[in-house]
Amino acid sequence: xxxxxxxxxFRKEVRSFFNSPVAYIVIVVYLIILGWFFTxxxxxxxxxxxxxxxxxxxxxxxxFAPAMTMRLISEERKSGTLELLVTKxxxxxxxxxxxxxAAWTLYFFTLLPTVCYYITVSIIGSLDTGAVIGGYLGLLxxxxxxxxxxxxxxxxxxxxxxxxIVSLFIVFSLxxxxxxxxxxxxxxxxxxxxLSIDYHFSNIARGVIDSRDLVYYASAIGLALRLASAVLQKxxxx
Amino acid sequence: MSVSVSNLSKSYGTARAVxxxxxDVHAGEILGFLGPNGAGKTTTMRMITSYLAPSxxxxxxxxxxxQRESLEVRRLVGYLPEQNPLYLDMNVLEYLEYAAQLQGxxxxxxxxxxxxxxxVCGLQEMKHKDIGQLSKGYRQRVGLAAAMIHDPRVLxxxxxxxxxxxxxxxxxxxxxxxxxxxKTVILSTHILPEVQATCNRVIIINRGKIVADxxxxxxQRNLHGGEKVVVEIETGDADTFDLIAVQIxxxxxxxxxxxxxxxxxSKRFTIETGQATDIRKExxxxxxxxxxxxxxxxxxxxxxxxxxxQLTGGAxx
Numbered sequence: 001x002x003x004x005x006x007x008x009x010f011r012k013e014v015r016s017f018f019n020s021p022v023a024y025i026v027i028v029v030y031l032i033i034l035g036w037f038f039t040x041x042x043x044x045x046x047x048x049x050x051x052x053x054x055x056x057x058x059x060x061x062x063x064f065a066p067a068m069t070m071r072l073i074s075e076e077r078k079s080g081t082l083e084l085l086v087t088k089x090x091x092x093x094x095x096x097x098x099x100x101x102a103a104w105t106l107y108f109f110t111l112l113p114t115v116c117y118y119i120t121v122s123i124i125g126s127l128d129t130g131a132v133i134g135g136y137l138g139l140l141x142x143x144x145x146x147x148x149x150x151x152x153x154x155x156x157x158x159x160x161x162x163x164x165i166v167s168l169f170i171v172f173s174l175x176x177x178x179x180x181x182x183x184x185x186x187x188x189x190x191x192x193x194x195l196s197i198d199y200h201f202s203n204i205a206r207g208v209i210d211s212r213d214l215v216y217y218a219s220a221i222g223l224a225l226r227l228a229s230a231v232l233q234k235x236x237x238x
Numbered sequence: 239m240s241v242s243v244s245n246l247s248k249s250y251g252t253a254r255a256v257x258x259x260x261x262d263v264h265a266g267e268i269l270g271f272l273g274p275n276g277a278g279k280t281t282t283m284r285m286i287t288s289y290l291a292p293s294x295x296x297x298x299x300x301x302x303x304x305q306r307e308s309l310e311v312r313r314l315v316g317y318l319p320e321q322n323p324l325y326l327d328m329n330v331l332e333y334l335e336y337a338a339q340l341q342g343x344x345x346x347x348x349x350x351x352x353x354x355x356x357x358v359c360g361l362q363e364m365k366h367k368d369i370g371q372l373s374k375g376y377r378q379r380v381g382l383a384a385a386m387i388h389d390p391r392v393l394x395x396x397x398x399x400x401x402x403x404x405x406x407x408x409x410x411x412x413x414x415x416x417x418x419x420x421k422t423v424i425l426s427t428h429i430l431p432e433v434q435a436t437c438n439r440v441i442i443i444n445r446g447k448i449v450a451d452x453x454x455x456x457x458q459r460n461l462h463g464g465e466k467v468v469v470e471i472e473t474g475d476a477d478t479f480d481l482i483a484v485q486i487x488x489x490x491x492x493x494x495x496x497x498x499x500x501x502x503x504s505k506r507f508t509i510e511t512g513q514a515t516d517i518r519k520e521x522x523x524x525x526x527x528x529x530x531x532x533x534x535x536x537x538x539x540x541x542x543x544x545x546x547x548q549l550t551g552g553a554x555x
Binding site: 236 | 317
């Protein structure tokens with residue numbers, strides 16, 4: 001791991017997100033969809049809560065994370081620039097981490113405008129600030145897992161559509177795990193529940209920050225990124 | 239020893255793309271890597287630049303093993319891959335800066351190196367344009383500039399002039415020759431005049447094996463067993479072709495004489511010899527004693543095309 005290399009990759013990718021329509025389309029579309037759900041429910045629930053933001057975002061992320069990240073590596077593979085990149089004196093891990101952080105930064109800027117919901121709701125009612133901070137932390141972590149997995153999806157193919165579908169399939173499976181628990185014996189259910197993204201997210205979104213959840217997120221991100229850099233290294237296995 | 243390749247092999251499944259090749263390249267040498275399409279040129283270059291792992295054998299650059307000390311080796315090498323891949327959405331200066339950062343050029347040197355490369359590669363007018371807007375020739379220069387941005391000791395160029403127009407080819411060639419004075423340059427091509435124009439040594443590879451290695455002049459001498467001499471003489475009317483041919487054949491070592499063209503009294507002959515012996519002196523004496531006027535006399539060199547076909551065409555049959 002070399003911080004300078006990661007920073008170079010990171011800057012280049014962030015610049016290419018924001019120099020192209022990608023960043024703006026992601027941000028605007030996310031805000032439109034979320035805004036529609038948020039405002040239509042707010043007065044029906046008649047509760048001062050950001051629940052809609054925290055419930056809808058992981059669901060939207062199922063599609064947004066693979067879409068944001070699908071070109072990160074597959075495009076380099078297709079255009080041949082990957083050959084330039086991996087013959088530079090930088091580790092494959094640096095490339096992956098730099099690109100992951102860039103996509104995660106875009107996601108951060110996508111979430112950022114939703115802070116105005118917090119401001120609005122806290123003016124018209126009393127809002128549990130601790131739970132909101134927990135919720136945002138949870139969203140950033142869930143997003144990081146989805147993006148890490150999508151970076152892996154982008155690394156395995158030169159076709160962006162394939163990258164999108166592969167990533168969507170993996171994140172969707174992780175997302176759905178705790179929704180099929182009724183059909184399974186409780187011993188298997190416990191394991192699946194621990195593996196499910198949503199289960200850990202609901203803890204944090206309630207404002208409970210448990211080390212078990214943090215360990216889960218950290219290991220999911222680490223594993224996905226490790227696998228992605230192994231895919232880049234594979235060409236060097238004789 | 240700048241680049242040292244020994245017993246290098248690469249197999250894709252059962253196909254052997256590169257089969258136990260060995261060669262050394264020194265600093266100041268421009269090595270042309272020549273072969274028909276699919277001969278294993280690109281695969282070899284990819285192993286030298288640590289993009290692909292060899293199935294067997296080793297590559298050492300400045301004494302360092304490409305596989306075991308991969309990061310150190312990559313710092314010493316500048317690489318222009320086949321098809322010259324570039325980020326089309328970046329502008330030239332941004333891209334060169336990015337390449338310099340990744341190559342580990344220190345922050346204080348980046349702008350100086352970038353300015354030098356823009357100057358050397360003639361990118362002054364294009365430096366603020368997006369690479370996607372540039373013509374193929376300018377893109378090739380950008381690729382070269384990026385490959386040389388960290389002042390590498392070894393430069394590996396995979397078909398550096400493909401797709402360029404004749405003027406651009408001449409420019410890129412002279413650029414490569416300038417670089418090659420101090421550095422080690424390995425370039426691949428299947429364009430023969432390119433090798434003759436730029437390289438001081440050539441390796442011909444066919445079906446993964448080296449079939450010839452040496453300076454072009456030496457290859458020309460070794461491969462063609464004998465020599466060809468062309469002579470144009472003016473003779474009297476009495477001297478018919480047969481008569482002259484018999485006289486020329488009387489020179490030892492001559493194996494064949496053929497008339498190329500006849501223009502009034504002047505006749506043009508091609509004379510072939512069995513060994514690499516110079517028969518021009520004998521020929522001159524013969525003409526003097528016979529009273530023939532020599533209009534032209536020169537040795538014809540085996541062209542690289544002939545060598546190439548001789549070495550690679552036979553194997554393909």
